[in-house]
Amino acid sequence: MTQTKILLSEAEIPEAWYNIQADLPNPVPPPLHPGTRQPIAPEDLALIFPMELIKQEASTEKWIPIPDEIREIYRLWRPTPLVRALRLEKALDTPARIYFKNESYSPAGSHKLNTAAPQAYYNKRAGVKRLATETGAGQWGSALSIACRFFGLECTVYMVKVSFQQKPYRRSLMQIFGGEVIPSPSDRTDSGRAALAANPDSPGSLGLAISEAVEDAAKHADTNYALGSVLNHVLLHQTVIGLETRAQLAKAGEQADIAIGCCGGGSNFSGFAFPFVEQIIKGEAAPRLIAVEPTACPTLTRGKLAYDFGDVAGLTPLLYMYTLGKDFMPPGIHAGGLRYHGDAPLLCQAIKNGYIHPVAYGQKRVFESAVLFAQTEGIVPAPESAHAVACAIDEAIACREAGEGKTIVFCLSGHGYLDLAAYDNYLAGELQDYPLPEAELQQALAGLPQV
């Protein structure tokens, strides 16, 4: 019987994260202070981040050792399997060989814990007592709650109020791990109180929840802030995904032709793809890298490479990234994790350099593909991850039409067992694709800050 799951031993959990900043020929333009519009200094970040993470944010060391305490947490679910999707191949009648990296086995149900664990660890070591963060659909809030519990920190999660009401299961999951979940806007912060004063029935937004969490961290000496994507150190931690995948492909005797991931803020995609970018920069054989985003929020395929704020209120540093403008409000697609107006600066630089190719998918095709994947391989993908599934299926169909036996590998960043209402919508024929009208795009881009 063919071994379909390529497994590594726990001793093969990577001993260091891969830092792409060491290899990029052109450094990313630095973040700018939102007030002065000058490059921010490490000490500007020290109010809300521990020094070890600030150092990682700026490091140009190629390999950053992973402390044993973090590898001991990683081994609760890592190394994750790389799986040959034989039944999907058969259903597609394709000569392509399809593999997926299964990050859904994590306690949080997604890749997010790969960075939540080290962020909790470094904060604990720095003497911090509590972490504050925001969450939309709840993936990141779950991961940080779990990580904080593992390292003995308190955790406060500002959850967008409409999600707090509509997604009680995610809230439950955070509470099982001891996380304090607060619907945002709340009366805990100035930003929250101001929003409530303006509209007592405000449904909240991710931008506002970020403002509340940052304010909470800045105003309490024992409290720091944690972000689940976009920043360099977050992408760094996620490279365990791609490093394991590379080792597993080698173990299977495979050379991937195409590697695919979904892309919102960019952390799962970058963590999966950057170890392959290393091969590209070195001039080695490497797969074609494809980042899949929703047509409803086409940051990489139609956005502008420019300085923009990370949040809606314009309080965060300005980042140099592909953006649709901070005021762009994407429609309510089910892949909540792919609704960010910008993207991680390191990923944007890799795209600008031509290492990575972005594409956009409408959610009807995405869910159709997700159901086929579930019915063949038995795993219901998260709506975000389903974007990668759809692209992998299309590439496999192209192989069938061309008679080419390519090797395709994609990242299944999370499962969808807490997102089943989205599948109800799809099965009821109620989904829309929301392609972004050009006029709306231009209007959003016109609001970009002048730097």
Place this chain on the structure above:
Amino acid sequence: MTQTKILLSEAEIPEAWYNIQADLPNPVPPPLHPGTRQPIAPEDLALIFPMELIKQEASTEKWIPIPDEIREIYRLWRPTPLVRALRLEKALDTPARIYFKNESYSPAGSHKLNTAAPQAYYNKRAGVKRLATETGAGQWGSALSIACRFFGLECTVYMVKVSFQQKPYRRSLMQIFGGEVIPSPSDRTDSGRAALAANPDSPGSLGLAISEAVEDAAKHADTNYALGSVLNHVLLHQTVIGLETRAQLAKAGEQADIAIGCCGGGSNFSGFAFPFVEQIIKGEAAPRLIAVEPTACPTLTRGKLAYDFGDVAGLTPLLYMYTLGKDFMPPGIHAGGLRYHGDAPLLCQAIKNGYIHPVAYGQKRVFESAVLFAQTEGIVPAPESAHAVACAIDEAIACREAGEGKTIVFCLSGHGYLDLAAYDNYLAGELQDYPLPEAELQQALAGLPQV
């Protein structure tokens, strides 16, 4: 770094199921026909089961080969890991070594797919087009929907109406896999129509849903019925759990002192424990086997070993088993899968013979243990599986108090990510233990049929 996950290759998926009927010194008294009260003949079952399963039901062959087509489905998630719970051990400060068999990695989220897959396979081979079944909380209905999709069968699930309304996510999961989910009582069957005529707002019951599914199967020539527990062939299929566990313990160089599983109808427990019973019968070194049931439905610890019906209406064959009486209505504890009034006859015989020791737990202690397990090992257990967790923790605490370094292994039969509302109840302090009053027990037992 210690390897905490004991893994097997896919080639090590068992090649045969273990049939305890070959080894029991005293055969189980036969099922009786509900009308004649005489032993039922194989042909009595042929209306709703395929001949291969009927043969397995009565077989005394020790090893029943697992067809390749089923092993190819099993390998989507099997072999499941046997995991050393190092972080739980540390939290308990115990010298005990704790392992758990992680059946939650299955596409259905529990062990149920181990038997759903072969049941779908044998029905497909017999030319059946559709399977009908009942489901309460939805675990079994999910598993059978998935298995039917894998083998190209239609699937009709009669879901207890109150669960249909309260557990929309389980319904969604079945529908993603193409299952038709019908709230029971329905107007599809005589039994359903009669119930609706008596009470149009009937919330339904598992007993009634069984009646509807059996009637659907009996009245349609292309349709059979499938049951998720209790029957001999179901327990047989589940022995892959214990066979893998035995191989994994040997690989880890461990001799288990105690093996623990939760027990409702008995399929997960028996699948896990029977391969150890084989060792006991042979006189080999074997662990002490503990079956954990809820105090609210104490079938094994306080029930009577007698002939009783499997369903509430008294339409099924009479089985010789520990029972609380078919009219016993357990309170609404969250472990819906442990609310059955009887238990699998083969398991009852093994208990009667002294191979297995039953204990009962209240749900407050069960959920307290489940939260500790989640916070240390990162997996939220199903409320059913949490009964095994609680007993394992108590045994580990006893080891600490006695200064004994025993090896404890338990079966984590499923995850709780679709049961988070139960955890909300626990965290809100709203759970009750519902110990069964003696008078109520005696009243239920007084209704046992005279055979």
